[in-house]
Amino acid sequence: MAQHGGADATSVAGPAAEATAMPAKEPRTERGRRTRRALLDAAAAEFGERGFHDASISGITARAGVALGSFYTWFDSKEALFRALVADMSEQVRERVAPHVRAAPDGLAAERAGLSAFLTFVRDHKEIYRIIDEAEFVDPASFRRHYAGTAERIVARLTAAATRGELRADPRPDAVEVQAWAIMGMNVFLGLRYGVWSEDADLDGVTNVAADLLRRGLAGDRD
Amino acid sequence: MAQHGGADATSVAGPAAEATAMPAKEPRTERGRRTRRALLDAAAAEFGERGFHDASISGITARAGVALGSFYTWFDSKEALFRALVADMSEQVRERVAPHVRAAPDGLAAERAGLSAFLTFVRDHKEIYRIIDEAEFVDPASFRRHYAGTAERIVARLTAAATRGELRADPRPDAVEVQAWAIMGMNVFLGLRYGVWSEDADLDGVTNVAADLLRRGLAGDRD
Amino acid sequence: MAQHGGADATSVAGPAAEATAMPAKEPRTERGRRTRRALLDAAAAEFGERGFHDASISGITARAGVALGSFYTWFDSKEALFRALVADMSEQVRERVAPHVRAAPDGLAAERAGLSAFLTFVRDHKEIYRIIDEAEFVDPASFRRHYAGTAERIVARLTAAATRGELRADPRPDAVEVQAWAIMGMNVFLGLRYGVWSEDADLDGVTNVAADLLRRGLAGDRD
Amino acid sequence: MAQHGGADATSVAGPAAEATAMPAKEPRTERGRRTRRALLDAAAAEFGERGFHDASISGITARAGVALGSFYTWFDSKEALFRALVADMSEQVRERVAPHVRAAPDGLAAERAGLSAFLTFVRDHKEIYRIIDEAEFVDPASFRRHYAGTAERIVARLTAAATRGELRADPRPDAVEVQAWAIMGMNVFLGLRYGVWSEDADLDGVTNVAADLLRRGLAGDRD
DNA sequence: AATGAATGAGAGTTCATTCAT
DNA sequence: TATGAATGAACTCTCATTCAT
Numbered sequence: 001m002a003q004h005g006g007a008d009a010t011s012v013a014g015p016a017a018e019a020t021a022m023p024a025k026e027p028r029t030e031r032g033r034r035t036r037r038a039l040l041d042a043a044a045a046e047f048g049e050r051g052f053h054d055a056s057i058s059g060i061t062a063r064a065g066v067a068l069g070s071f072y073t074w075f076d077s078k079e080a081l082f083r084a085l086v087a088d089m090s091e092q093v094r095e096r097v098a099p100h101v102r103a104a105p106d107g108l109a110a111e112r113a114g115l116s117a118f119l120t121f122v123r124d125h126k127e128i129y130r131i132i133d134e135a136e137f138v139d140p141a142s143f144r145r146h147y148a149g150t151a152e153r154i155v156a157r158l159t160a161a162a163t164r165g166e167l168r169a170d171p172r173p174d175a176v177e178v179q180a181w182a183i184m185g186m187n188v189f190l191g192l193r194y195g196v197w198s199e200d201a202d203l204d205g206v207t208n209v210a211a212d213l214l215r216r217g218l219a220g221d222r223d
Numbered sequence: 224m225a226q227h228g229g230a231d232a233t234s235v236a237g238p239a240a241e242a243t244a245m246p247a248k249e250p251r252t253e254r255g256r257r258t259r260r261a262l263l264d265a266a267a268a269e270f271g272e273r274g275f276h277d278a279s280i281s282g283i284t285a286r287a288g289v290a291l292g293s294f295y296t297w298f299d300s301k302e303a304l305f306r307a308l309v310a311d312m313s314e315q316v317r318e319r320v321a322p323h324v325r326a327a328p329d330g331l332a333a334e335r336a337g338l339s340a341f342l343t344f345v346r347d348h349k350e351i352y353r354i355i356d357e358a359e360f361v362d363p364a365s366f367r368r369h370y371a372g373t374a375e376r377i378v379a380r381l382t383a384a385a386t387r388g389e390l391r392a393d394p395r396p397d398a399v400e401v402q403a404w405a406i407m408g409m410n411v412f413l414g415l416r417y418g419v420w421s422e423d424a425d426l427d428g429v430t431n432v433a434a435d436l437l438r439r440g441l442a443g444d445r446d
Numbered sequence: 447m448a449q450h451g452g453a454d455a456t457s458v459a460g461p462a463a464e465a466t467a468m469p470a471k472e473p474r475t476e477r478g479r480r481t482r483r484a485l486l487d488a489a490a491a492e493f494g495e496r497g498f499h500d501a502s503i504s505g506i507t508a509r510a511g512v513a514l515g516s517f518y519t520w521f522d523s524k525e526a527l528f529r530a531l532v533a534d535m536s537e538q539v540r541e542r543v544a545p546h547v548r549a550a551p552d553g554l555a556a557e558r559a560g561l562s563a564f565l566t567f568v569r570d571h572k573e574i575y576r577i578i579d580e581a582e583f584v585d586p587a588s589f590r591r592h593y594a595g596t597a598e599r600i601v602a603r604l605t606a607a608a609t610r611g612e613l614r615a616d617p618r619p620d621a622v623e624v625q626a627w628a629i630m631g632m633n634v635f636l637g638l639r640y641g642v643w644s645e646d647a648d649l650d651g652v653t654n655v656a657a658d659l660l661r662r663g664l665a666g667d668r669d
Numbered sequence: 670m671a672q673h674g675g676a677d678a679t680s681v682a683g684p685a686a687e688a689t690a691m692p693a694k695e696p697r698t699e700r701g702r703r704t705r706r707a708l709l710d711a712a713a714a715e716f717g718e719r720g721f722h723d724a725s726i727s728g729i730t731a732r733a734g735v736a737l738g739s740f741y742t743w744f745d746s747k748e749a750l751f752r753a754l755v756a757d758m759s760e761q762v763r764e765r766v767a768p769h770v771r772a773a774p775d776g777l778a779a780e781r782a783g784l785s786a787f788l789t790f791v792r793d794h795k796e797i798y799r800i801i802d803e804a805e806f807v808d809p810a811s812f813r814r815h816y817a818g819t820a821e822r823i824v825a826r827l828t829a830a831a832t833r834g835e836l837r838a839d840p841r842p843d844a845v846e847v848q849a850w851a852i853m854g855m856n857v858f859l860g861l862r863y864g865v866w867s868e869d870a871d872l873d874g875v876t877n878v879a880a881d882l883l884r885r886g887l888a889g890d891r892d
Numbered sequence: 893a894a895t896g897a898a899t900g901a902g903a904g905t906t907c908a909t910t911c912a913t
Numbered sequence: 914t915a916t917g918a919a920t921g922a923a924c925t926c927t928c929a930t931t932c933a934t
Contacts, residue, residue, distance in 0.1 A: 189408025217440035631858025632851040655847040663886035
C-alpha cells in the first residue's frame with residue numbers, strides 16, 4: 001500500500017517558504033497575475049538557456065512581452081526572481097515525483113519509482129535541472145532548501161520502510177541520513193548523465209541497474 | 224594486493240587536454256613561471272571565495288601581487304584562466320585519491336578508500352569543490368571532462384574487480400557505467416553534505432555507512 | 447534653365463542606406479529624440495576636434511550633457527555612431543550644394559557652382575570634411591558610399607549636359623565616370639587646401655581658375 | 670627635351686626632412702641596419718593592412734621577427750615610426766614617378782606621364798596610398814609635407830611649361846598653385862578609384878581621358 | 893643590441909536599477 | 914500598472930612604453 005507517501009507531509013509549506021523569501025508584490029488583479037506568470041515563465045527559459053549571469057532582465061522582459069520597467073513591479077531584484085523561480089521548480093519536481101513514490105508497494109519500489117520519475121522529468125525539463133543546480137552559486141539558501149528538503153523526504157521513507165521491516169535497520173547514528181544523501185546524489189548524477197547529457201538513453205535500463213544496486217549492492221547475492 | 228590500481232592508466236591526456244585549450248603563453252623564464260603560478264594560486268582563492276562571476280581580475284592580480292596588465296601576459300581571458308584552473312584542480316583531486324584507491328586490497332575496498340580520501344580532501348579544500356562544480360555553468364566542457372574522466376576510472380576499476388570475481392557481473396549493457404555514475408554521484412553529494420556543509424561530521428562513520436550500502440544494498444543480508 | 451538639376455534624383459535612398467546600417471534604436475518619445483540628436487551633435491564636435499580615435503564616448507556624453515550609459519540607449523557602439531554621423535553629414539553636404547547646382551544655367555556653370563558651394567561649406571564646417579575623410583580609415587563602407595554617391599551625381603550631370611550639347615561627348619567607355627572622379631578629386635583637394643588649411647583664401651579666385659581649367663584645359667584657346 | 674624635370678630639384682632634402690623629425694637612433698652596425706629595415710618593412714605591411722590605430726607594436730615586431738623590446742632601440746614611439754615611414758614612402762612615390770615625368774617631351778605630356786606612373790604605382794602598392802593618406806589624421810605635419818611638396822613640384826613644372834609657351838599663362842595670382850592642387854586631387858582620386866578600389870581597370874584608358882581633360886577641358890574643341 | 897616580462901592608465905561596454913510620465 | 918528612457922558603477926581587456934637581464 002501507499003500510505004508511506006505520507007512522508008511528504010513533512011515538507012509542506014511550499015507557499016510558506018516562498019513567503020519567507022518574498023515579502024509582498026502579490027498581484028491583486030487578473031492582469032497583474034498574468035504579467036507575473038509571464039515573467040516567471042520567461043525567466044525559466046532565459047535562465048535555463050543562458051545561466052543566471054548571462055541572462056538579463058531585458059532579455060526576460062523581452063521574452064515575456066512586457067516593458068523593462070514592469071519587471072520591478074513584480075520582483076525586487078534579479079536575485080529575488082531567481083529565488084522565486086527555484087522555489088517554483090523545486091515544487092514542480094516534488095509534485096511530479098511524489099505520486100509515483102506514493103503508489104509504490106514497498107520501500108525499495110518507492111526509491112525505484114522516485115528515480116524513474118525523476119529521470120523522465122529531467123529529460124523533459126532540462127532547464128529545471130540547470131536552474132536548481134546553479135542556485136548553489138547564486139543563492140545557496142535556495143539550493144540548500146531544495147536538497148535538504150528532498151533528503152528529508154527520503155529519510156522519512158527509509159525510516160518508515162525499515163519500521164515495516166522491508167529494509168535492514170542500520171543502527172549507526174545518522175545512518176539513514178547518509179543513505180538518503182547517497183541515494184539523492186546517485187539520482188542527480190544519473191539524471192545529469194542520462195537525462196540531460198544524452199538525448200536517447202534507455203532510462204528504464206538505467207533505472208533497473210540503479211535499483212539493483214540499491215537492493216543488493218555491488219557484491220551481494222551473486223546469482 | 225593493489226595491482227588493480229592500473230585502472231588509472233585510463234586517464235591519460237591531462238596535459239593534452241590542457242594543450243587543446245591553451246595554445247601558447249608558456250613562460251620562457253623562471254620569473255614568468257613564478258608569476259603564472261602566483262596568478263593560478265590567487266585565482267583558486269578568489270574563485271573559491273567569491274565564485275566566478277563575483278571574482279574580478281583585479282582582485283586576482285592584487286592577491287598575486289602583480290599589476291593588472293600582467294594577467295594578460297599569461298592568460299587570454301578570465302574564462303581561459305578558469306579553464307586552466309579546473310584542469311589543475313581536477314588533476315589535484317585525482318592525485319590525492321589515486322594512491323589510496325591503488326593501495327586497496329580489493330574492488331569494494333577500493334571504492335571505500337576512494338570515498339574516504341575524497342571526503343577528507345574536500346573538507347580540506349572546499350574551494351576546489353566549488354570551482355569544479357561551478358564549471359558546469361562557466362565552462363561546461365571542463366566540467367564534463369572532469370566527471371567523464373572520473374567515471375571512466377571507476378568503470379575501469381569495477382570491470383577489473385568483476386573480472387577478478389570480487390563483484391557480481393551485471394550483464395546489462397552499460398550497467399557498469401551506470402553503476403560508476405551512481406557511485407560518483409553518491410560520493411559527490413556526501414562530499415557536499417559532510418565535507419563542505421558541516422565542519423565536524425564523523426567522516427569515517429559516513430564512509431562506513433556508504434561502503435555498506437555499496438556492498439550489500441539497502442535490503443541485503445539483514446543480519 | 448535649371449531643369450538638369452533633376453540629376454539629384456539619382457541619389458535617393460539616403461534613409462534607406464541608414465536603415466541598412468542601423469536596424470533599431472529609433473526613439474519612441476520626444477525626449478528620446480532630443481537625446482539622440484544631442485549625442486549626434488556632440489559627436490560631430492568631438493570627432494571633428496579630436497579625430498575618431500582620440501575622441502571618447504565619455505567626452506561625447508559630457509558634451510551632450512547626458513550620462514555615459516545613455517549613449518548605448520541610442521547607439522550600439524562608437525563605430526555605429528560614426529556611421530550614423532557620416533550618413534548625416536554626407537546628406538548635409540549634398541543638401542547645401544544641390545540647390546546651387548540646380549540653379550546653374552548650363553553644365554559648366556553647374557560644376558562651377560558645385561565647387562563654389564562646396565568650398566564655402568567646407569570653410570564653414572571644417573569638422574565635416576575631417577569626419578567624412580576619416581571614414582576611409584574608420585568605416586570604409588561609409589566613405590565609399592559617400593564618394594560613390596557623389597560621383598554618380600556628377601556623372602548624371604555631365605551626361606545630361608553632353609546630351610544637351612553643352613559638352614563634348616567622350617565616346618570612350620567609362621569616360622564620363624573618369625571625368626566625374628577627376629572633378630571630384632579636384633574639388634576635394636581644393637577644399638582641403640583653400641577651405642580647410644587657409645583661413646582667408648580668395649575662394650572666388652580659386653573657383654575661377656578651376657572653372658577655367660574645366661572649361662578649356664591647361665592649353666586650350668590661349669587668348 | 671626633358672630638362673623641365675629639374676623642377677624636382679626644389680624638393681630634395683629627403684634625408685634632411687627625416688632628420689628634422691627623427692633626432693638619433695642611427696644604426697652603427699650592419700646588424701642594427703638590418704633590424705631597423707625589418708621593422709620599417711613590417712610596419713609598412715601592418716599599417717597598410719590594419720591602419721595606424723589597429724596596428725600594434727607587437728604585431729610589427731612579430732612580423733619583423735624581433736622581440737617587442739627591440740622596437741624602442743630603433744624608434745622613439747609608434748608615432749615616430751609612422752613619421753619615418755611616411756617620409757620613406759613619400760620618397761618612394763617621388764622616385765618612381767620622377768623619371769617618367771622627366772622623360773616627357775613637353776608640359777602636358779609630363780602631367781600625363783605623372784598620372785600614368787602614379788596609377789601604376791598605386792595599384793602595385795596599395796598600402797602606400799593608405800599610409801600616406803592616414804597621415805592626415807595621425808601626423809598632419811607629415812601629410813602636409815607630402816602634399817605640399819608634391820604640389821610644389823607640379824607648380825614648378827607648370828611654370829616652366831608656360832614659360833616655354835606650351836601652356837597658356839593664367840595671370841591671376843596663385844593661378845598655377847590652384848591648378849597644381851586641382852591636378853593633384855584629380856590624380857589622387859583617380860588613383861583611389863582605379864588603382865586601389867578596382868583590381869582590373871584599364872589604366873591607360875583612364876589616363877587618356879584625364880589627359881584629354883587637362884589638355885582641352887570638358888567643352889573645348891568639340892571635334 | 894636584444895630579449896621578454898611587467899606596468900597601469902585608459903577605453904568601450906554592460907546592465908541592474910531608478911524615475912518621470 | 915505599465916512604459917521606455919536615464920543612470921553610473923563596475924568590469925574586462927588593450928597596448929604603448931619601461932625595465933631588468
